[in-house]
Structures are given as C-alpha cells and as structure tokens.
Amino acid sequence: MAFWSGERLEERLPEVFGSDFVRDKIDCSAYTLTVGGEAYITPDHKVPNPSRHTAVKLEKGDPIAIPAGQFGFLLTKESVLMPDDAMAFISMKSKLKFRGLINVSGFHVDPGFQGRLIFSVFNAGPKPLHIKSGDDLFLMWFADLDRVTERKKNSEPLESINSDLINGISGEIQSAHSLSERIAEIDKDINDKVEKLDKKVFKYSVLIGSLAGFLFSAGMIVLKDKVLNGFSDKSVTEQVDIKKDNDNARSEDKAN
Secondary structure: OOEOOHHHHHHHHHHHHHHHOOHHHEEOOEEEEEEEEEEEEOOOOOOOOHHHOOOEEOOOOOEEEEOOOOEEEEEEEEEEEOOOOEEEEEEEOHHHHOOOEEEOOOOEEOOOOEEEEEEEEEEOOOOOEEEEOOOEEEEEEEEEOOOOOOOOOOOOOEOOOOHHHHHHHOOOOOOHHHHHHHHHHHHHHHHHHHHHHHHHHHHHHHHHHHHHHHHHHHHHHHHHHHHHHHHHHHHHHHHHHHHHHHHHHHHHHHHO
C-alpha cells in the first residue's frame, strides 16, 4: 500500500471529487475538506427543548457552536466517489484539535463509497468551540490497494445526516463538564436567592427595630405620665388626710 503524493492527488482527485475538486486544497500529501451545509450538535442544558433539537441547514459562513462536553455531526461540503483500487483515511486539522475537538467517527473511507462524509466530533475542551460552514477543517489521505477490488461499498450516495445517527445521540449528553457547569449555575442561583433573602431580612429587621423603638418611646411617655400623675394624686390625698387629722385634733382640744 502506497499513499498518494501531492502530484498523484492532482492527477486523480478530479475523478474522486468531480466539480468539487480545487487544486489549491492539496496540502502536501493530503486533501483539505470543508464544513458543508448541515450539522447536528447535541444540546446542553441551556437549550429550552432538547428533545426537539435536530440537525440544522447551513449556508456558507453560518456559524455553529459545539458546547464543552457535547457531540456533533458535521457534513462535508465535498462529495466523493472512491475508486475501486484505493481507500482513504480521514482526520481533522490541528487548529481545533489543540482546543479539544476530537474526531470520534470512522477514520477511513472504503473503496466504492459515494457521497458526502460525516465527521462525528466531541468537544473535550473547557469552552464552546465555534466553527462556520465553509471552514477548512478536515484532511483526507489516499492510498492504493494492491488490486481493483470487488469488495466495495454499494450503498446509496450520502447527501445528508442520517436520522438514525441523530437518534443514537439525541438529547443532552451528561458529561462531567456539563454537570459541573449546571452545579455552578445552581450554586449561583442559590447565592442570588440567599443574597435577596438577606436584603429582605435586613430591611424587615430595620423596620421592626424602628417600630420597637417607637413603641418603647411611646410606652416610656405613657409610663412617665402615669407615674407622675400617680404621685400627684397621692400627694393631694395625703394633704387632705393631714388636714382632716388637724381639724379633728383641734375639735378634740376645744372639747377638752
């Protein structure tokens, strides 16, 4: 098995890619593939209705984001027709690999395969990864078989992301990162509620304190008034009794 050189790629790739072939996309001994017109990204907990989340159509330049800890299916723009005497190997360019994007799909293309390629990817990084339709993202290497083979793919050309693939990973993937992010959001929500509760408690404490102070002051005024009035009444009574005692004493003296 010998891999095709850049010169061999230039000679044979027009029959593999047809009108999609672009000479400038030959990268040493590989051919560069781009993100095409359809993608499916598993939803994280921020998506309102994850069960209704499905593949999206993309125009050139349309952005998509792969959240941390989520999977995606990316369809290539290029359509291929693999010859019967060769097979291919596929991977991703390094620019997103270094940020945590991992290719978890098959790593080869069988002889006889027709249609667009679907890359299954996983974001193992700590942040969402943003890509656009039309981005150069994938690489494809070609190698000769030792003969023209009869054991080849005979399936219908692949032009879109199969619903069976989506059903296999539909819904949110409960990754460690997504769970950590959700816990952080719940913690923040709890802290916000506690802060609001503290503000309410402080507000009512001030109100209750003010009311208690008012009632205490009012009570002291009433008590003071009662005490003073009580003392005043007692003094008058004592004076009356003293006067009566004096009058009685005088009456007794006169009688004697």
